[in-house]
Amino acid sequence: MVTTTALETELLELAGAVPDPELPVLTLHELGVLRAVHVQGTDTVEVDLTPTYTGCPAIEAMTLDIERVLRAHGMREVTVRTVLAPAWSTDDITPEGRRKLQEFGIAPPRVRENFGPVPLPLGPTRTIATDVTADQDPVRCPHCYSTETELLSRFSSTACKALRRCLVCREPFDHFKEL
Template identity: 75%
Template sequence: MVTATALEAELLQLAGSVPDPELPVLTLQELGVVRAVRLHDDDTVEVDLTPTYTGCPAIEAMSVDIEQVLLAHGMREVTVRTVLTPAWSTDDISPEGRRKLREFGIAPPRTRGAFGPVPLSLGPTRTDDGPTTEPSRPIEPTELTDPVRCPHCGGADTELLSRFSSTACKALRRCLACREPFDHFKEL
């Protein structure tokens, strides 16, 4: 394992301090998407950035913002690489990031912790012959830890209104206690 130099650690902190373009209340470090910084010369740096999902439209804005911050810090050349392995997970969001999401009115994703990945059950599919004998139904993520809590009142009794909200990574829910709608950052 290669140990980062003091300058690489500083550049990693700078790259991580960039606000997320879709959720500016979070930094890229708190979101957990800036993975590594490698210094190749005294003024040439390469940054590994993992999107929250493969088609994330914000990846280009994140890359440009990271480049600007590091160029302003004296780097002559900045390369931001999109790295898909290991895949980003909502478990990569820091505790501070989760706190900020809640304060911003967005329910943070539940942590999977020691339970591992969100289970997925595959059912029958449709073919050219028409539907299978078993009806198709949407599969909900199994609640492995806490329920989705309302960021307004803290209530645990919430309902799903829409699988998608303002961005593909969020769902729209409503609290049954205070009746307020809110975004929920979906677990990945």
Template identity: 55%
Template sequence: MTAEAVARARALAETVSDPEMPMVSLADLGVLRDVRVDSDDTVVVTITPTYSGCPAMAMIRADIEHTLRSHGYPSVRVDTVLAPAWSSDWITAAGRRKLLEHGYSPPGPAPRRGPTPLSLAPVPRRVTCPHCGSAATERVSEFSATACKALYRCRECLEPFDHVKEI
């Protein structure tokens, strides 16, 4: 397979959207790690889930395979790697902008890696409203439609919104 065909396969894989937040691509989220070709001309796409129990992984794999196969790549394999673990710091600036534009509060800096003190309380965050920009927000639930998001409400404009958690 030519270098041009590999670059085209990468560009196609970069267009695949996250099934839970379709305004961002897997590349925007930092989930797409690598696209390469094996010696038998199989396109191998490497992804890292946002967390190990992410229920969207089967759909993500299927969407990647469908996109590449429908554009002329008959042999596709999607590999999942868990190390290093995905970090919300991997979300690109464009991805953060798209989240904000669509009413999501993007994550702040991820917690420092290494030994973490045990805390049974939810992580405190400074979250601003993606609708009006107010910092007067309150957490309604630590879990929203998916485990990687928390549900907040703005005390100024009263709008609810999801906050993508720092991981």
């Protein structure tokens, strides 16, 4: 059993409050990429950070922001380690993070019932409530909440988002893909 000290809990909260550089509406805690904080001595800390995907360009900015925040809190030496196992998944996004994505105009990833590999079907690009299988919810428009949407591009402003359009209100929107 791993015990966490009061200082580690405090530093985890501080590092977790850092905004994601690509989605500043979310904190690193809400995105689920901040894994652990380990204090060693009185002013040395090691932080475990898991990128949303291997090679994520935002990892460097996240690292610098975490270092800045923790140094401002009195930590002399801050080491941020990139931890690839267990891999990050959209299941790691907190309910608060999902709510914030929706409010920001990005359709949050659908909640998966079964854990494990995510299937990549190359089927129809439109998702209408009647077209969706029982184990998968439709992608809802974050503007009007319609389930009648279509895929415009499998990639959007970042590799972890797809570009979709609502067939009812006709507004384009990002969809945070399930990973």
